[in-house]
Amino acid sequence: MSISPTALTIGIDVGGTKVLAGVVDSEGQIIFRVRKDTPKNGGPELVQVISEIVNEINQDPKFAGQIKGVGLSWAGLISSDRSTIIDSPNISNCTNFPIGKLISEKVNLPVIVENDASAALWAEFKFGAAKDFNPVMFFIIGTGMGGGLIVDGNLHRGYSGAGAEFGHMIVQKDGQLCGCGTKGCIEQYASGSALLRMARELIQERPAQSANLLQRVENKPENLTGNILTTAARENDEIALAAFKRQADWLGLAMASYTLILDPQAIIIGGGVVDAGDLLIKPAAEAMVKYMPFGKDRNIPKVLAAKFGNDAGLVGAANLARD
Ligand SMILES: [Zn+2]
Secondary structure (H helix, E strand, O other): OOOOOOOEEEEEEEOOOEEEEEEEOOOOOEEEEEEEEOOOOOHHHHHHHHHHHHHHHHHOHHHOOOEEEEEEEEOOEEOOOOOOEEEOOOOOOOOOEOHHHHHHHHHOOOEEEEEHHHHHHHHHHHHOOOOOOOOEEEEEEOOOEEEEEEEOOEEOOOOOOOOOOHHHOEOOOOOOEOOOOOEOEOHHHHOHHHHHHHHHHHHHHOHHHOHHHHHHOOOOHHHOOHHHHHHHHHOOOHHHHHHHHHHHHHHHHHHHHHHHHHOOOEEEEEOHHHHHHHHOHHHHHHHHHHHOOOHHHOOOOEEEEOOOOOOHHHHHHHHHOOO
């Protein structure tokens, strides 16, 4: 299927609490938005909610006849034919669920579904920080840690569709328990939740230096948030800076190992951690060089912050629906 360059597509970011939809043009601009709650029962009810959004947009006179496809960005494992959810930890009743086909039947448009990290990388590759790099690797780091990879202009999905899950490389034997069911994944050491855990560990390890940080959370380490930690680090709080350094060290270690395998020209870092900017990205890039196998003799990839914020998955999925 090939779509006229002026045609519009709909991108939909399907999350555990919200369904965010947008009409997107060929330049990646969102020209119309809709937001609905994700139904608690997921599955068929979610098909209904998404189909209604698409049909309402499609019947709107200002878009009449212009919508040519729908792309869903989904946090989960997706089949390599971009149609079936294999596993979806945050949304009920979607295991082995042929959502693309079910929605397509109700909206009479082609529907594809893509892993959210891969969709976000696609937006960066077409319109953002990943443009013109080959291969280009992507870490999307928020509460958890997703991954994406583009080689020769194509998203790498692997044999089953579950490829490029860079957050779940095991870096510590019998380490921290991970949401994926195994232990010691890099997600447990380099994600936003890991950063908060490390800050709490540092408070215990170095009580004498922790007064400033504790004051910011009314002496309750459980009240720490990414924002509080970022502000404290920017104001040179020792413990907050040490927590970012610990997270960055693990991320750098992972980037060095992946570079040995994939030899990317650039590594893009996106997600909530981008707000911390150089608190994370600069020390992570330095740690990568420190850990790089054959360090002196090999290419060192560029490490860059993503350009898109929360819209990355929506814009990427909409663009992928243009193929
Ligand atoms: Zn894991």
